[in-house]
Each structure stands twice: as C-alpha cells, then as structure tokens.
Amino acid sequence: MTPTMPQTIAMTGGFVFDVAHLLAGGLVLVSLMMLYQRRLYALLNVFALHALVLTFSVAWQAYIQDAPHLYITAAIALVFKAIVIPLALHRMIVQLGIHREIETAGGVGLTMLLGMGLVALSTVIMLKVTSEADPLAREDLAFALSVVLLGLLVMVTRRNAVSQVVGFMSLENGLVLAATGAKGMPFVVEISVAFSILIAFIVIGIFLFRIRERFDTVDVQALDRFRGEMS
Amino acid sequence: MLIEFALIPVAGLLAVSLAAILAGGRPSISAPVYGASAILCALVAITGLAAMLGGGVSTTVLPVGLPWLGAHFRLDALAGFFLVVVGLGGAVASLYAIGYGRHEREPWRVLPFYSAFLGAMSLVVLADDAFSFLVSWEVMSLLSWALVLAHHRENENRRAGYVYLMMAGFGTMALLLAFGLLSGGSGGYAFDAMRETARTPAIAAAILALVLIGAGSKAGLVPLHVWLPLAHPAAPSHVSALMSGVMTKVAIYGFIRIVFDLVGLPSWWAAMVVLVLGGATAALGVLYALMQHDLKRLLAYHTVENIGIIFIGLGLALAFQSNHQTAGAALAFTAALFHVFNHSLFKSLLFFGSGAVLTATGERDMEHLGGLIHRMPATSIAFLIGCVAISALPPLNGFVSEWLTFQAILISPELPQWGLKLSIPTVGALLALSAALAAACFVKAYGITFLGRPRSKAAERAAEVDRFALSAMFILAGLCVLAGIFPGFVIDALAPAVASLVGGQMPTQTAVPWLSIVPIAESRSSYNGLLVFIFIAASATIAALAIHRLASRAFRRSDPWDCGFPSADPATQYTAGSFAQPIRRVFGTLVFAAREKVEMPPPGDTGPARLHVTLRDLIWDWLYQPVAIGVTVAATRLNALQFLTIRRYLALVFATLVLLLMVLALWS
Numbered sequence: 055m056t057p058t059m060p061q062t063i064a065m066t067g068g069f070v071f072d073v074a075h076l077l078a079g080g081l082v083l084v085s086l087m088m089l090y091q092r093r094l095y096a097l098l099n100v101f102a103l104h105a106l107v108l109t110f111s112v113a114w115q116a117y118i119q120d121a122p123h124l125y126i127t128a129a130i131a132l133v134f135k136a137i138v139i140p141l142a143l144h145r146m147i148v149q150l151g152i153h154r155e156i157e158t159a160g161g162v163g164l165t166m167l168l169g170m171g172l173v174a175l176s177t178v179i180m181l182k183v184t185s186e187a188d189p190l191a192r193e194d195l196a197f198a199l200s201v202v203l204l205g206l207l208v209m210v211t212r213r214n215a216v217s218q219v220v221g222f223m224s225l226e227n228g229l230v231l232a233a234t235g236a237k238g239m240p241f242v243v244e245i246s247v248a249f250s251i252l253i254a255f256i257v258i259g260i261f262l263f264r265i266r267e268r269f270d271t272v273d274v275q276a277l278d279r280f281r282g283e284m285s
Numbered sequence: 286m287l288i289e290f291a292l293i294p295v296a297g298l299l300a301v302s303l304a305a306i307l308a309g310g311r312p313s314i315s316a317p318v319y320g321a322s323a324i325l326c327a328l329v330a331i332t333g334l335a336a337m338l339g340g341g342v343s344t345t346v347l348p349v350g351l352p353w354l355g356a357h358f359r360l361d362a363l364a365g366f367f368l369v370v371v372g373l374g375g376a377v378a379s380l381y382a383i384g385y386g387r388h389e390r391e392p393w394r395v396l397p398f399y400s401a402f403l404g405a406m407s408l409v410v411l412a413d414d415a416f417s418f419l420v421s422w423e424v425m426s427l428l429s430w431a432l433v434l435a436h437h438r439e440n441e442n443r444r445a446g447y448v449y450l451m452m453a454g455f456g457t458m459a460l461l462l463a464f465g466l467l468s469g470g471s472g473g474y475a476f477d478a479m480r481e482t483a484r485t486p487a488i489a490a491a492i493l494a495l496v497l498i499g500a501g502s503k504a505g506l507v508p509l510h511v512w513l514p515l516a517h518p519a520a521p522s523h524v525s526a527l528m529s530g531v532m533t534k535v536a537i538y539g540f541i542r543i544v545f546d547l548v549g550l551p552s553w554w555a556a557m558v559v560l561v562l563g564g565a566t567a568a569l570g571v572l573y574a575l576m577q578h579d580l581k582r583l584l585a586y587h588t589v590e591n592i593g594i595i596f597i598g599l600g601l602a603l604a605f606q607s608n609h610q611t612a613g614a615a616l617a618f619t620a621a622l623f624h625v626f627n628h629s630l631f632k633s634l635l636f637f638g639s640g641a642v643l644t645a646t647g648e649r650d651m652e653h654l655g656g657l658i659h660r661m662p663a664t665s666i667a668f669l670i671g672c673v674a675i676s677a678l679p680p681l682n683g684f685v686s687e688w689l690t691f692q693a694i695l696i697s698p699e700l701p702q703w704g705l706k707l708s709i710p711t712v713g714a715l716l717a718l719s720a721a722l723a724a725a726c727f728v729k730a731y732g733i734t735f736l737g738r739p740r741s742k743a744a745e746r747a748a749e750v751d752r753f754a755l756s757a758m759f760i761l762a763g764l765c766v767l768a769g770i771f772p773g774f775v776i777d778a779l780a781p782a783v784a785s786l787v788g789g790q791m792p793t794q795t796a797v798p799w800l801s802i803v804p805i806a807e808s809r810s811s812y813n814g815l816l817v818f819i820f821i822a823a824s825a826t827i828a829a830l831a832i833h834r835l836a837s838r839a840f841r842r843s844d845p846w847d848c849g850f851p852s853a854d855p856a857t858q859y860t861a862g863s864f865a866q867p868i869r870r871v872f873g874t875l876v877f878a879a880r881e882k883v884e885m886p887p888p889g890d891t892g893p894a895r896l897h898v899t900l901r902d903l904i905w906d907w908l909y910q911p912v913a914i915g916v917t918v919a920a921t922r923l924n925a926l927q928f929l930t931i932r933r934y935l936a937l938v939f940a941t942l943v944l945l946l947m948v949l950a951l952w953s
Contacts, residue, residue, distance in 0.1 A: 175943065178950045203943070210936045 070118050074235075077111035078197035081231060082173060085204040085224055089169050090162045094147050094155060094216060098140045101220050105135035108227045115234045124234055131230065139223065147216055155214070165211055172203040194235030201228030219258045226254075287336050288343040288360040291368060291411060294328040298404030301325070305396040315386040315396060319379045322400045326375035329407055333368025336360045340781030344413060351416055357475050359413035362782035363546075366622060367410045367538045370629045374531035375403040377757045381637050382523040384753030388644050394435040395521055402428040402527070406535050415464035415474040419457065422539070426453040426503070429532060432524045433516045445515035452502050452512040460499035460539070466492050467547055479547045489548050493555050496543045497562065503536035505589045506596065507566040508904045513589060514573070518581035518649070522640025525581060529588045530633035534625050537595055544603070545618075545786045553607040553702045560600030560705075564712035567593030567719040572876050575726045575868050576900055578651045578861045580639045583730055584632065587675065590719055591628045594687065595621050597712055601693045602787060604705050611789030613696050616804050618783050619776055619791050620689035626775065627682040627768065631674040634761040638668035641754055642734065645747035651733045651861045653741040660747040665735045667758035672731045674765040676724040680818035682768035682775075685802070687720055688812060692804040722868065729864045738855045770814040773802050862898065869898070877901055 084104045091097040109132040116124030180196035187195075205225025209218045301321050308314045336343070342361045350356040360368070382399075389395055405428060408421035430453065434446040468474050469482040484492075502509035517529050544551065570589030577583040598621025605613035639649070641664045648654055658665040674681040677688075694716070697709040739745040749755075768775050773794030780790040794802045801813040873879030877900040884895040929937070 172943070175946055175950060179946055182950065206935070206939045206942070210932065210939050213932065 073114055074111070074118065075193055077107060077114055078194055078231060078235070080107045081111060081227070082197050082200045082204070085201050085208075085228075086166065086169050086173075088208055088220070088224060089165050089204065089211070092156050094152065094214070095144070097217055097220055098143050098147075101224060102136050102140040104224055104227055105131055105140075108230060109136060111231060112234045127230070127234060131227075135223065135227065143216060143219070150216075152214070152216070165207070169204055169207055172207060173200040176200045176203055191235050195232055198228050198232035198235060201225070201231060204228075215258075222254065222258075286343055287332055287339070287341075287365075288345045288358055288411070291329060291332040291336070291360055291407070292345070292347075292358060294325040294332070295404045295407045295411070297325045298322060298329075298400040298407070302397055302399070302401035302404070305400070309393065312389075312392050315389070315392050316383050318396050318400065319382040319386055322403060323376045323379035323383070325400070326372045326379060326403060328372070330369050330372025330376060332360075333365040333372055334778075336365030337362050337369060337782060338778060339365075340785070350420070354414065354416060354474065356417040357413035357477075358411045358417070359476070360411060362785050363538075363541065364410050366626075366779065366782045367534065368407060370534050370626060371403070371406050371410060371531055374527060374629050374633055375406075377633060377760055378523045378527050378531075378637075379403075380760075381526070381640070381754050381757035382521075384751035385521070385523055385640055385644065387751075389521060391435065394437075395432060395524070398428045398431045399524070402432060402524075406527075406531060409535050410538055413476045415468065415476075415479075418539075419461060419464065422460065423453075423457050425532065425535065426457065429516075429520070429524070429528055432520045432528075434519075435521055435524070436519065439519075441515075442519040445512070445519040449512040449516040452509065456499045456502035456509075458499075459495045459502070463492050463495035463499060463543065466495070467543070476542075476547060480549075484549075486552060489551070490555065492548055493544060493551075493558070496540055497558070500536045500540040500543070501562070504533045504540070504592045504596075505566070505570075506562055506592060507569050507589065508908055510566070510570070510589045510592075511902075511905055511909060514577075514582050514585040517585035517588065518579065522581070522636055522643060525585070525640070526633040526636035529585060529636060530629040533588055533592055534629055537592070537599075537625060541599065541786070544599075545606075551603045551607050553604060553700075553705055556600050556603035556607055557704055557708055558600075559596055559603055560708060560712050563593045563596030563598075563600050564715035565593070566590070566596060568715045568722075569593075569876065571719045571722040571726060572868075572872055573902075575722060575729070575865050576873075576877065579649050580642065580651055580654075580730065580734060581636070581649050583651075583726070584635050584639060587635075587723065587726065588628075588632060590723060591624065591632070591675075593719065594690065594716065595624050595628070597621075597716055598624060598686075598690050598693070600712075601690070601697070601709070604697070604700060604709070605693075606787055608700055608702075610699065611787060612791075612805065613693060613699070614787040615783050615789040615791050616689065616696075617693035618787050619779050620686055620693055622779050622782065623682075623689060623772075623775060624686035627674065627686050627765070630761050630765050630768070631671045631683060634667060634671040634758055634765065635675065637754065637758045637761070638664055638671060641750040641758070642747075644750055644754075646741075646743040648741065648743050651730070654734045654739070654744045655737045655855065655858065656735070656739040656744060657747055658735040660744075661735075661749045663749060663755050664758065667755070667762045668735065669731060670762040670765055672727040674769065676727045677720050678724070679812075680766075680769050680814045680821065682765050682772070685769060685772040685775075685812070685814065687716070689804060690716065692810055695810075696805065725868065729861055733859075733861045733864065737858045740855050740858070770818050771800060772812075772814055773797065773800055776802060869900075873900065876903070878903060 081104065084100060084107055088097065088100050088104065091100055109128050112124055112128040112131055116122065116128060176199035177196045180192065180199055184192045184195060202225050205221050205223075205228055208221030208224060212218050212221060301318055305314060305318050340362045342359065344357065344359045346355045346357050348355050386392065386395070402425065405421050405425040409418060409425055412418035412421055430446060430450055433449055434442060436442050437446070464474070464479075466484075466488055467479045467482070469479075469484060469488075471478070471482065473479060473482065497506065498509065502512075505513040513529075513533075517525050520528060544555075567590050570586055570591075570593055574583050574586035574590060577586055598617050601617035602614045602621060605611075605617060641661065642654065642657065643649055645657070645661060645664075646654060670681070674683040677683040691713065694709055694713040698706060700706055700709070739747075776791055776794045780793070784790040792803060792805075797803050797811075799813060800815050801811045803811045869877075869879055879901075880899045882897040882899075884897065886892040886894060926937075
C-alpha cells in the first residue's frame with residue numbers, strides 16, 4: 055500500500071484502488087488491535103475507531119461507485135456504531151460497575167498469532183476462489199473475511215458478555231464492508247444489516263441487564279456455574 | 286391399458302385403509318375390510334396374470350409425487366408375475382382373515398394398516414421411477430412395522446419392532462444410494478433413463494453391493510436376516526403370512542429389477558457373490574429353523590432358507606448370462622421365479638396353519654402342542670400338504686423348482702471361469718443339504734405339533750377353526766398340488782417374463798407329450814409330476830388294499846410296549862428338542878456355539894435330572910453386537926456436546942469454520 059496524497063483528487067485507477075485498500079486494511083488493523091485490549095473502556099474506544107474507519111471506507115466506496123445511497127449507510131455507521139453504541143455501552147458498564155475489570159482470556163501473543171493466521175487464511179482463500187472477480191472487490195472481500203473471522207476470534211477469546219457483544223458488532227462491520235465493496239449491492243440489504251445490528255444491540259443490552267439481575271455479574275462463566283458446569 | 290386396470294384396485298386398497306381409519310377400526314368393520322381387500326387383491330392378481338401372459342408393456346405417468354417428474358408406472362411381464370404373487374397372497378390372506386380377524390383383540394391396530402400395506406406392495410412392483418419405488422418401498426416397510434407392533438404390549442414384540450425399524454431404514458438408505466449411483470449424476474430418475482445410462486464396472490459393483498444390502502435386508506439374506514425371525518412371528522398370523530410369503534418376494538423383485546434390468550450385463554464374479562450368499566443363507570436358515578421350537582419362528586427362519594434357494598437360482602442366472610449362455614440363464618431364472626411363486630404359496634399356507642393352531646390353542650411353542658390331528662383334522666391335512674411341498678418332495682411344487690435349480694447346477698461345468706466351476710458345485714451341495722434338513726425340520730414341525738398326544742390342556746381342548754380360514758388354506762394347498770402336478774403350464778406362463786430379462790426362454794413345456802417337463806433336452810433329464818402322483822396314489826392304494834385284504838383279521842388286546850417305563854404321561858413323548866438333538870450335535874458347536882449341560886441329582890435325591898442347552902447366534906454376537914456397542918459408545922461421548930458453555934459452542938463453530946476454510950484453501 056502506497057498512500058500517495060495528492061492535492062487534487064485525480065480519479066486514476068491506481069489512486070482509487072489504493073485508498074479503498076488503505077481503508078479496508080485499516081479496518082483489519084483495528085480488528086487486530088481489538089484482540090489485545092484488556093480493559094473494557096479501551097476496547098470500546100477501539101470499537102468506536104473500528105466503526106469510524108468503516109464509515110470512511112463506506113463513504114469512499116459511495117464516492118467511487120457513484121452510489122449516493124451508500125452515504126446513508128456510512129451515516130448510519132457513523133451515528134450508531136461510532137457514537138451511539140459505544141456511548142451506550144460506556145454507560146452500561148458504568149451502571150453495571152464493571153468498568154474497572156480486567157479480562158485475562160488467553161495470552162496476547164498467542165491471540166495475535168492466531169489473528170495473523172486468520173488474516174493469511176482469508177487472503178489465500180479469497181484470492182483463490184474469486185480469481186475472475188473485479189480486483190477491487192476481490193481485495194475488499196479478503197479484508198472483509200478477515201474482519202469477520204477476527205470478530206469471531208474476539209467473541210471466542212472473551213469471557214465478559216460486553217466484550218462478546220463488541221466482538222459481534224465488529225463482525226457485523228466486516229459484513230457491511232463486504233456488502234459495500236461489491237458493486238450493485240441492493241440498498242435493502244444494507245438497511246437490513248444496519249437494523250439487525252440495532253436490534254441485536256438492544257436485545258443483547260436487555261439480556262445483559264437480565265443476567266446482571268439474576269447473577270450479579272455479566273461474566274458468562276457465572277452462567278455456566280449456575281448450570282452446574284465448570285469451565 | 287393394463288396399467289390402469291392394475292392401478293385402480295391398488296387405489297381401492299389405499300381407500301379401504303382410509304375408510305378403516307375413518308371408521309375408527311371398530312371390530313364390526315373387520316369382515317367388510319378383509320372382504321373388500323380380498324376382492325381388490327383378486328383383481329390385482331388377474332391384471333397381473335393378463336400382463337404376464339400377454340408379455341406386453343404398458344406405462345403411465347400420474348401427476349403426483351415430485352413436481353415436473355410425476356410418478357411413472359409400468360406393467361410388464363415381470364411386474365405382472367410379481368403382481369400375481371402379491372395379489373394372490375393378499376387375496377387368500379384376506380379371505381383367511383375374515384375368520385381369523387374375529388379373534389383379534391385390538392382390531393384398530395391392524396385394520397387401518399392392512400389394505401394399505403397390500404396396496405404399497407403392489408405399487409413397489411408397478412413403480413417405474415426411483416422416487417415412486419422408494420416411497421412405495423418405505424410405505425410398505427413402515428406399514429408392516431406398524432402391523433408387527435399390533436400386539437405391542439409384549440416386550441418381545443417391541444424389541445422385534447425396534448430391530449425391524451433399524452434394519453428397514455438401513456436397507457432403504459442402501460437402496461437410495463444405489464438409485465443415486467444408477468442415475469449417474471445426470472438426474473434421470475425414471476427407470477427408462479437408467480437403462481440407457483452407461484456405467485463403469487466399479488460403479489456397477491457398488492450398485493450390486495448396495496442392492497444386496499437394501500433388497501437383501503428386506504428379503505432376509507444372511508447376515509442381514511436378524512430382524513426377520515423376530516418381526517414375522519410378532520405380527521398377526523395373516524400378516525406374518527404376507528410378510529414372509531409376499532413381502533420378501535417384493536424385495537426379490539427389487540433385486541431382479543435393478544440387477545437384471547437396470548444395471549445391464551453383469552460380470553461373472555458378481556454372480557459368484559450372489560451364489561455364495563444364497564448358499565450360505567439356505568444352509569444357515571434351515572439350521573436356525575431346526576433349533577426353533579416356536580412354530581411361527583421356525584417358519585420365519587425357513588423363509589430365510591427359501592430366500593437362499595431363490596438367490597442361488599438368481600446367481601446361476603447371472604453366471605450364465607455373463608457368459609452369454611442364454612439357455613442356462615433362462616433355466617436358472619425360471620427356477621428362481623418358480624420358487625418365488627411356490628414359496629409364496631406354501632409359506633402362506635403354513636403360516637395360516639400356525640395361525641389356526643394359535644387360535645385353537647393359544648400356543649406357539651411346539652413343546653406344548655401335540656395330537657392336534659384328532660381335534661383339527663382339516664387344518665392338519667392342509668398343513669401336511671404345505672410341509673410336503675416345502676420339504677421339496679414330489680409330486681408337489683417345491684420339488685419342481687428345486688429340481689430345476691439342480692438342473693441348472695448340473696449344466697454349470699459348461700461355464701468357462703474356474704471360480705464358477707468350483708463354487709457352483711459347492712453351492713449345490715449346500716442346496717442339497719438344506720433340502721434334506723428342511724425335510725427333517727418339517728417332520729419335526731408336523732410330528733410334534735399334530736401327532737402324538739397333547740402335551741398341554743390347551744392342546745387337548747383345541748377345536749377346528751372357521752370355514753373362511755379352512756377355505757383359504759385349502760385353496761393354497763390345492764394350488765400347491767396343481768403347480769406340482771402340472772409344472773409345464775407354470776413354466777410356460779413364466780416364459781415372457783424370463784425372455785424379457787435374460788433374452789431367452791426354456792423350451793415350450795406344453796408341447797412336450799404326457800405333461801412332462803424337459804428343462805434342456807429329453808436325453809438329459811425330464812420329470813413328470815402327474816406320473817409320480819399317479820404312481821404314489823396307485824401304490825399307496827394297492828398297499829392299503831393289500832394290507833386290509835391279506836392281513837389277518839385276528840387281534841388281541843395287550844399293554845403296549847413301554848420301554849420298561851410304565852408312566853403314560855404325555856411328557857414322556859419325543860419332544861421337539863430331542864428331535865433336533867442329533868443335528869444340533871453335528872452342526873451346533875460350529876454354527877451356534879451350542880453347549881449342553883446335564884445336571885444329575887445326587888444319589889438318593891428324587892429330583893429330576895435336567896439338560897440345559899444354550900445356543901448363541903454368532904452373527905448377532907460378532908456382527909451386530911459390536912456395531913451396537915460402537916454406536917452406544919459414540920453416542921455417550923457425543924452426549925457431552927449437549928452441555929457445553931456458550932463460549933465453547935462459539936469456539937466449536939469458529940473452529941469448524943476455520944477448518945472448512947483451510948480445506949478450501951488447500952484443495953487442489
């Protein structure tokens with residue numbers, strides 16, 4: 055990636071490609087950052103950054119594809135994912151009184167190695183199975199798959215329900231990236247993705263408070279202990 | 286045109302079942318349901334006979350089943366022959382059940398399934414695409430399963446139903462895979478498309494293996510026979526007769542249709558596999574039967590033996606066909622079909638007889654029967670004819686088909702492959718052994734059940750059964766005699782079916798003078814059932830007359846010789862166990878791991894000495910038990926997956942996803 059920053063926006067193929075690449079790659083980078091955040095505040099901040107990078111990426115896609123409806127998607131991403139949801143989760147963890155907790159799930163080194171392996175895997179696969187596709191969409195899909203897999207990895211390595219929610223949301227960001235990267239994706243799909251995020255957020259939020267009411271903690275291990283399982 | 290005539294009574298049979306469901310299976314509808322089934326089955330049989338003699342092909346496509354595919358049906362000579370078997374068996378069983386069904390305690394567990402079961406069997410025979418075949422097959426299996434569980438309160442029956450359901454599902458799965466291979470990926474599921482498809486020898490071998498499992502498990506081929514002696518006796522007797530006499534034949538139809546018709550020319554080693562399996566089935570089936578003291582279970586094991594004989598015939602036909610020896614193939618195939626017909630006659634007859642004994646005494650265990658010839662004279666005569674026929678004694682029909690099978694074995698030295706040259710005589714020896722043992726087995730079955738003195742109060746109080754049951758038995762007995770005395774007509778009637786599948790037929794038998802049958806040439810062998818019958822009748826009459834005329838009429842009364850043992854208790858008679866003992870001593874240790882233990886009371890003790898015999902089913906122990914244990918162990922291990930933590934479930938999903946992606950990345 056060679057981020058050349060010209061004064062005027064010259065619509066050359068190489069430049070368009072490079073910026074799209076840069077933003078999508080940035081999303082993967084932020085996903086990797088998410089892996090080693092141990093404090094919940096830091097994790098939420100990184101997630102807000104994740105959504106911000108997604109907003110830029112979607113807006114850039116809207117610009118180069120000349121698809122105005124993608125600006126709406128970008129606006130949704132900015133308002134909800136970068137501002138509302140992180141703020142709401144902030145409030146939530148303060149209310150729950152878990153904002154000082156430190157998670158220790160897996161070693162940082164091992165998790166990072168796994169994450170790098172996943173990025174390599176998704177790149178190999180996508181370059182292989184989409185050999186006839188448009189190169190821009192191709193790279194975009196490879197990055198999107200990496201973000202999805204890294205989101206899953208966050209969900210698997212975390213014990214706290216809030217950080218699992220964050221992992222899930224970053225996974226959804228990957229889906230949005232894939233959806234906007236391909237040309238001609240219907241608007242309805244994006245809307246539905248956005249709404250699904252919102253609903254998932256609400257449901258999980260309510261769910262968290264329920265868990266809290268019952269068990270005085272949002273550590274999902276407590277749930278398992280309640281069921282008589284030790285993990 | 287004929288196909289419509291066949292489908293209408295079949296639809297009628299299904300409708301009768303619906304009516305029985307709507308009527309709630311009240312006992313009062315028992316006779317109308319069985320009466321209607323009998324008439325409809327007779328129509329099916331008549332249509333089948335017309336198709337079999339006409340030799341033409343009629344097809345139709347009904348707009349039911351899968352969209353854009355429809356249900357294809359076809360009636361040719363082979364299907365016609367099996368329709369005769371199904372229709373005749375169904376009609377006689379329904380007639381029998383008009384009387385027998387009155388004793389049914391819970392008729393609502395039998396009536397709704399009965400006629401649909403008959404209809405489904407006819408549909409299997411008529412089906413002309415894989416979908417309708419498999420649906421009819423599975424409906425047939427499930428309905429017969431429901432009938433097996435008609436008396437579900439007995440523990441043993443529930444176990445039988447469970448084993449049967451497992452085996453039926455397994456068999457249908459094998460058939461499903463076989464049809465998948467037959468269609469060859471082109472998606473042609475109509476049989477016509479399958480006939481056209483070319484396939485490699487490896488695919489053909491895989492299809493043969495799957496069909497042997499699928500149809501063989503339903504027919505009762507060793508080692509897939511285990512469900513059969515459990516399930517057949519569990520059903521009410523007329524259903525036992527249908528399952529043993531007719532449903533196993535439908536399975537054989539499936540085998541013939543796929544292997545002879547759809548797959549194309551077989552290779553000689555395929556014939557050898559079928560032959561060896563047939564020989565093993567015949568010999569083991571009769572040995573198992575000899576060890577049984579339960580009348581219905583004995584008959585069920587005998588079905589296994591007869592299926593073996595039929596498969597020997599089919600294997601011989603394959604062997605000759607693979608070497609383009611049409612005359613031999615026609616002979617062996619005719620023998621197999623003839624035995625299919627014969628077995629459906631005498632096995633139904635014998636099950637009816639055992640049902641009559643069960644009605645009269647409430648007993649299936651031979652050790653509690655005896656002396657029934659005095660109390661049930663008509664039943665005992667019909668049963669005797671069935672016993673003689675199944676033991677392959679001339680002049681009855683069982684002899685003719687086994688004799689034809691032997692004729693085919695005798696011309697096997699003309700085959701070029703050494704594998705066949707060596708294995709066919711071995712199979713012939715097994716066939717001869719099983720024929721002899723079958724005779725011993727039925728001497729035991731008849732002698733212990735009907736002769737001697739009653740071994741229990743129930744046997745003493747037995748009374749003859751109703752006239753419907755008797756007429757059904759005598760119709761079958763009469764057909765056994767007719768087919769035995771005039772086999773030439775049966776062979777000629779089979780000729781179109783044989784010609785359509787092996788491309789040749791036996792010489793026309795009705796052209797041979799004096800009603801003889803000549804399988805190949807007069808110089809080699811010929812048989813005349815009528816002559817044998819007349820000779821037996823004449824010599825028996827003369828002997829009887831001579832004894833009555835020439836013997837002294839003077840008589841004296843005295844005590845019978847009692848072996849120095851003065852007790853006249855019926856328990857001192859020869860028992861079924863003691864009758865089987867010599868054969869158990871010869872074969873038992875090897876085949877059943879039989880153990881005998883004698884418990885002698887110490888001197889001075891007046892208690893009785895006891896003989897304990899333990900028999901083990903080695904196939905069950907070595908083949909089924911390990912599979913059952915393996916499944917249980919795997920299920921116990923996998924059970925832990927039901928109680929994982931949320932994070933572990935997520936990790937499981939994640940790991941699976943990554944694994945699949947890695948496979949995709951490394952592929953090719």
